[in-house]
Structures are given as C-alpha cells and as structure tokens.
Amino acid sequence: MSESSHRLLNIARILQFGDSVLPVGAFTFSCGVESAISCGIVYNRQTLKQYVCTALLQAAKCDAVAQIQTMRACRSNRLNELISIDNDLISRKLSPEPRLMTQRMGKKLTELSAAIYPDPVFNWWLEQIRQGTVVGTYPVSHGLLMSHLDLDEDAMLAMHFYGVAMTILSAAQRLMRITHLDSQKILAEVTSLFPDYAEMALNTRPEEMSSFSPMIDILAAVHVDAHVRLFMN
Template identity: 90%
Template sequence: MVLNIARILQFGDSVLPVGAFTFSCGIESAISCGIVYDRQTLKQYVCTALLQAAKCDAVAQIQAMRACRSNKLNELKSIDNDVISRKLSPESRLMTQRMGKKLTELSAAIYPVRLFNWWLEQIRQSHVIGTYPVSHALLMHHLELDEEAMLAMHFYGVATTILSAAQRLMRITHLDSQKILAEATSLFPDYAEMTLNTRPEEMSSFSPVIDILAAVHVDAHVRLFMN
C-alpha cells in the first residue's frame, strides 16, 4: 500500500518531465478570447476538459491496461490509433504524441523491461504514434496499480496542467487554484464511472468550445504555450 502511494505521487506529480508544462489545453485562447476570466469560469473550463478526458483518453487507458493484463499487446496498436484519430486539432495530436514518447522513454530508463523497450521501438519505427494514454497505461500496468488509481492520476494531470497554465495567464491566486482543484477532484468518481461505462466504440473527444479554441490558438500571433 505504501509503495503504491509512493508510485502514485511520483508519476502523478505535475512536474513529471514529460513536457506537459509546455501545453495549456486551450486555456490560453479561452482567456485571451474572454471565455475564461475568473475563478468560476476557470472551474467550468477545467470540468469541461475533464469530461472530454473521461470520454476519450481515459477510455483508451482502461482498454490498454486490460489488453496488457490479457497479454494482448497487439491490441495496443489499434487503441493507440483510436486515440490519435479522435484528436481534431494538430496541437492536441502533437501533445499526446510528445508526452507519450517522453513517458515511454522515462519508463524505459527507470524500469528497463521488455514491455517499455518494445513500445519505444514501435514508436521510433513509426509503427505506432505512442499516445500518452496508452503509454501511461503500460506504465501503470507494470507498477501493478489498479484502474481507479490510473484514472485518478490522469484526471489530476488534466486539471493541474490547465490550472498551472492559468496561474501564469490570468489574475488568480494560488488559493483559488487549489480551491478549484479540490472541487474538481471531488468529481473524479463521477468521471471515472463515466469512463468505465463508455464502450470503446463510443470513445469521443468532441467538445466544440475547446476544439474551436485550439484552432484559434494555432493561428495566434503571440503564444506562451503550445496549446
């Protein structure tokens, strides 16, 4: 139990070196367009992003972990393709690709086992994209963490990425950010239930506002974050 908690803390840390800090998940455009301007609208944006994650990336994580448990590693390739095909904006595809590769490289460096070396080679040879949800599921499987812990880590990562970016883009205190995070984490069980009740063929990342903001961000003249 103590070891599992330690691993959750390590790989759920917002400063994990996989490149998440360079992305904003569209919050930069949301703030510049006036859609997000205070604590309440920021919370709404975070919850929308969590809903999007629960219906897409988190579903892929569950399917990838179950494929690992069943030793059906070839299914990982189709799951990986399902994730990338549901990313509408170029930067969201770039984000999941870069973070997935960085996480796999990190995993292979810490735990030099066959699974990570195989997946990293698949990425380098362009046999797979190596999306973040699938790469994360491989690591969680190796660490023998359960599905609920994996989902909590994923949702936490989505929320903290947005809040960290917002902290540098708008007038909001650390106390406000932590209050939003506390309110958002209380909803994690609902998002997890949504994920577990979503069939693989129903996986979808469609969220009109976030997708439009991502498109606006691509052509922005001045940008602090990639997305």
C-alpha cells in the first residue's frame, strides 16, 4: 500500500472511531456537566468552556496516559501488561459513575472491535472482561483498537480529547441555553489546546497517572443522589 493510501485509510479510521455517534453509549453520559449546570457552576458559554478544559486536563493526566501505555505494550507484544494498566486506571476513578462509564463504554468498544475485526486479541480481551480479570476500561480498550489499526499516539490522543469535549458539549446542548454555534466555537477553541494536553500525557509517567479533579469528583458524587437525572453521570 502506498504512503498516500495508508494515510487516507488512517483518516477514514479516525473519522469512524472518533465519531460522536459511535455505538458505545457515550450519549448516555455527560462527564459531570449535568450536575455542574444544575448546581449553577456552568451557566454560560465561558463557564462551559472552562468546564470542558478542566475535563480535558483530567483526561490528559489519567485516561490518556493509560492509552499511551496500552499502545506501547501492544506494539511490544506485552499484552499481559494491559491487565495491570486496566487495574491501575480503574483504581484512580474515585466515584462510582465514572467507573460505570469507563466500564460500559470499554466493553461496548471491545465487542464492536471483535465484531468488525477478526484479530483474536479482541476476543482475548473480551474474555478477560467477562471473566472479571479486568474491568475493561474504555482507554485501555481504545488503545488496544488503535494499536490494531496502526494509528499513531497523536491520532489516538486527538480522538480521545475530541470525544471528551463532544460528550460534554452534546450534553450541554440539551441541558442549558446555548446555541449550536456557541458549541462549535468552544470546540474550535479547545481543539487548539489538544497539542498541549497531548504533550502533558506523553510526559506523564505511568506511576504519576492521576484523575485528581476535586470539582468534577464532587459533582459526580452530587449526581448519584440527584432527584432528576437525564444522564447516567
């Protein structure tokens, strides 16, 4: 395959698996913005952008680090390391709802991968999930798929950050008064920060992986006992 054909194929794969309507259940979650809006923390375009940036920072220091380690382990044929990476990642999720989100989306993505591609590695990972050996977090499952597709780390991180931003913005569109133009403007502004978040993730050692973000953790706890909920987190 020529270099241009390979590049075109990679772009197509990025579009497919970076699509916000990929059937892994992301639309049922809000990454905490539902509580942020109901508590009055997010109430306009500026505060929504600040919330998206906070979520992206959290992702860069935690989920993205796990993705990078997963891809590197896969390319070095050290698949057993995925088990420890997955366990390390889930142990850093403090609230039950983020745990549920990463678990459900990770399993759905693995099932989708196994259905599309005949590589036995997906069936192996799915079996680890079903046996309870691992939770099957979304970042690890995503890193496994990206390795199979032969995408590079930058493309993988861009897809992940885009997914985080779009999950929040799509939820906010249904929860507060904000136009589609405002949402797209926020997306364009935060996209310009993706290289900074990627550099942060690439420079974070595995043992430094942390999801520490007090505001998001508190909002997740508030959401658990909320009387009215549109989203699962």
